[in-house]
Amino acid sequence: MRKVFQEELTQVGEQLVEISKLVSEAMGKAATSFQVADVDLAEDVIAADARIDFLQTSLDERAIDILALQGPVASDLRMIVGSLRMSASLERMGDLARHIAQLARLRFPSTVIPASMTETFNKMAEQDQLIADKLVVLLESRDLEVARDILKANSTIDDLHLSVFKAIAAPDWAESPATTVDVALASRYFERFADHGVSVARKVTYLVTGEWQPQGI
Amino acid sequence: MRKVFQEELTQVGEQLVEISKLVSEAMGKAATSFQVADVDLAEDVIAADARIDFLQTSLDERAIDILALQGPVASDLRMIVGSLRMSASLERMGDLARHIAQLARLRFPSTVIPASMTETFNKMAEQDQLIADKLVVLLESRDLEVARDILKANSTIDDLHLSVFKAIAAPDWAESPATTVDVALASRYFERFADHGVSVARKVTYLVTGEWQPQGI
Numbered sequence: 069m070r071k072v073f074q075e076e077l078t079q080v081g082e083q084l085v086e087i088s089k090l091v092s093e094a095m096g097k098a099a100t101s102f103q104v105a106d107v108d109l110a111e112d113v114i115a116a117d118a119r120i121d122f123l124q125t126s127l128d129e130r131a132i133d134i135l136a137l138q139g140p141v142a143s144d145l146r147m148i149v150g151s152l153r154m155s156a157s158l159e160r161m162g163d164l165a166r167h168i169a170q171l172a173r174l175r176f177p178s179t180v181i182p183a184s185m186t187e188t189f190n191k192m193a194e195q196d197q198l199i200a201d202k203l204v205v206l207l208e209s210r211d212l213e214v215a216r217d218i219l220k221a222n223s224t225i226d227d228l229h230l231s232v233f234k235a236i237a238a239p240d241w242a243e244s245p246a247t248t249v250d251v252a253l254a255s256r257y258f259e260r261f262a263d264h265g266v267s268v269a270r271k272v273t274y275l276v277t278g279e280w281q282p283q284g285i
Numbered sequence: 286m287r288k289v290f291q292e293e294l295t296q297v298g299e300q301l302v303e304i305s306k307l308v309s310e311a312m313g314k315a316a317t318s319f320q321v322a323d324v325d326l327a328e329d330v331i332a333a334d335a336r337i338d339f340l341q342t343s344l345d346e347r348a349i350d351i352l353a354l355q356g357p358v359a360s361d362l363r364m365i366v367g368s369l370r371m372s373a374s375l376e377r378m379g380d381l382a383r384h385i386a387q388l389a390r391l392r393f394p395s396t397v398i399p400a401s402m403t404e405t406f407n408k409m410a411e412q413d414q415l416i417a418d419k420l421v422v423l424l425e426s427r428d429l430e431v432a433r434d435i436l437k438a439n440s441t442i443d444d445l446h447l448s449v450f451k452a453i454a455a456p457d458w459a460e461s462p463a464t465t466v467d468v469a470l471a472s473r474y475f476e477r478f479a480d481h482g483v484s485v486a487r488k489v490t491y492l493v494t495g496e497w498q499p500q501g502i
Contacts, residue, residue, distance in 0.1 A: 132366055139356035149349055152369065237463045246454045248462045249469040256470070 073138050080134070080151050083127045085207045087158045088268075090120050092200035094165035095261065099193035102168050102254070103186075107176040113169035120162035124155045131155075143275075150271050154207075157264040157271075161200070164261040171254055180250050182243050185232070192228045192258040195221040199265040206269060210276050215269040222262040229259040290355050297351070297368050300344045302424045304375045305485075307337050309417035311382035312478065316410035319385050319471070320403075324393040330386035337379035341372045348372075360492075367488050371424075374481040374488075378417070381478040388471055397467050399460050402449065409445045409475040412438040416482040423486060427493050432486040439479040446476040 094113050101110035131148050134140060140148055171180045181189055199221045206214040232255040235241060236248055243251070311330050318327035348365050351357060357365055388397045398406055416438050423431040449472040452458060453465055460468070 132362065135352060135366070136358050136362050141353050145349065145353050149352070149369070152366070153373075156370075156373070233466070236466055241462045243462070245458045245460070245462075245465045248465045249450070249453055252466040252469055253473070256473075 073134075073140070073144075076130070076134050076138070077140075077144060077147060080127060080131055080148065081207070083123060083130070084151055084154055084158070085204060087120060087123050087127065087155060087162075088200070088204045088207050090116065090123070091158050091161045091165065092197070092204055094120070094162055094169075095193075095196055095200045098165040098168040098172070099197060101172040102180055103190065103193065105172060105176050105179045107173055110169040110172040110176070114166055114173070117162050117166040120159060124159040127155045128152055143278075146278075147275055150275050154268050154271050157268045158203075161261050161264045164257045164264070167257045168254060171250060171257075175250065180254055182247060182251070185235070185251055188228055188232060188235075189254065189258070192225055192255070195225045195228070196258055196261050196265075199225075199262055203265055203268055206272050210272060212273055212276060215273050218265055218269040222266045225259055225262040229255050290351070290357070290361075293347070293351050293355070294357075294361060294364060297344060297348055297365065298424070300340065300347070301368055301371055301375070302421060304337060304340050304344065304372060304379075305417070305421045305424050307333065307340070308375050308378045308382065309414070309421055311337070311379055311386075312410075312413055312417045315382040315385040315389070316414060318389040319397055320407065320410065322389060322393055322396045324390055327386040327389040327393070331383055331390070334379050334383040337376060341376040344372045345369055360495075363495075364492055367492050371485045371488050374485045375420075378478050378481045381474045381481070384474045385471060388467060388474075392467065397471055399464060399468070402452070402468055405445055405449060405452075406471065406475070409442055409472070412442045412445070413475055413478050413482075416442075416479050420482055420485055423489050427489060429490055429493060432490050435482055435486040439483045442476055442479040446472050 094116060097109050097116075098113045100106060101113060131152050134148055135145075138144075174180075199218050202214050202218050202221070205211070206218070232251060236252060241248070311333060314326050314333075315330045317323060318330060348369050351365055352362075355361075391397075416435050419431050419435050419438070422428070423435070449468060453469060458465070
């Protein structure tokens with residue numbers, strides 16, 4: 069019985085890693101579709117999001133079964149409840165990658181953002197990709213050094229997000245209202261993606277150390 | 286033992302109701318501060334959000350204790366896991382009310398939105414308030430008729446949100462870039478608030494009927 073239980077816990081952990089890999093792939097494709105106006109790639113991301121949603125539901129059902137049948141306690145219980153929360157954050161990251169792809173599809177064959185913003189958004193996409201990749205490593209290894217990298221990337225994204233809003237409010241901003249809204253929303257999607265990544269990193273940290281550190285990792 | 290357990294479950298339910306009441310109050314004040322540029326009211330909402338966050342954490346700890354100590358099964362287990370999820374949605378609704386209040390504070394003494402948009406946003410605020418109020422009733426009564434009202438209000442908000450983005454993209458839109466972004470973000474905050482309300486309503490429906498109905502209530 070005990071052995072079956074440990075296997076089930078391991079499977080939940082593996083399913084989290086699987087979802088995080090799909091999220092990383094989604095962000096990679098979404099960012100490219102957004103940067104080069106590739107509508108096929110955007111369609112890929114939009115279609116693939118259903119798989120992430122399905123895996124989240126399946127992980128949650130498995131976790132609830134474990135709660136019902138095994139009555140885990142202490143660190144096992146924390147791990148199961150933590151997994152329910154992490155799967156919700158990962159699912160939301162998938163949604164945000166889909167939102168970015170949907171913007172790319174909406175504006176195709178144009179790019180979503182004006183040339184003046186390309187560099188800023190490239191940097192944001194790069195940091196989000198880094199966060200998504202590091203999350204896979206963190207969920208596999210539970211190496212808290214990786215969690216710190218995620219926090220650092222998020223801080224860079226916060227600065228970039230702020231710079232986008234400053235650019236929009238500057239007197240020399242001359243883009244159309246529709247483009248202005250696209251830029252603001254896209255920036256918010258990239259920024260929220262990173263926030264959810266941090267939220268997962270914090271949960272892993274909590275599971276490893278048993279201590280909740282809302283102000284840092 | 287059994288009696289203590291039932292009392293604990295009841296307390297979790299009551300705490301959800303308490304949080305939903307604070308969320309409703311937050312939306313009411315946030316909407317007013319946004320509509321009439323009342324910075325004191327906006328500050329109230331921003332300060333009160335910490336209380337919602339605290340109550341969510343406290344509810345979650347209580348729910349996890351119940352899982353650890355009582356090993357609930359079947360509908361009790363569903364109720365506890367459902368409560369963990371609903372508290373997360375309610376907490377997010379509190380955040381969104383805070384975001385609306387923060388916009389009001391940022392633009393004070395001006396209003397956030399231009400006069401041409403007042404009516405649309407008044408309607409959105411009204412429907413969000415209705416959703417927040419109905420959620421309190423739903424969590425207290427578990428009357429699924431109320432869940433249907435929430436779904437209907439959300440559908441109205443979706444239409445209003447769409448109309449805001451159409452107005453921004455129309456050729457006669459003449460607002461500044463900063464105002465354009467404010468309008469887009471505010472509309473998204475009101476719309477997301479309703480989405481989370483629907484998500485709570487669906488969970489209550491699931492708890493009552495045991496059936497998941499993603500396409501309706």
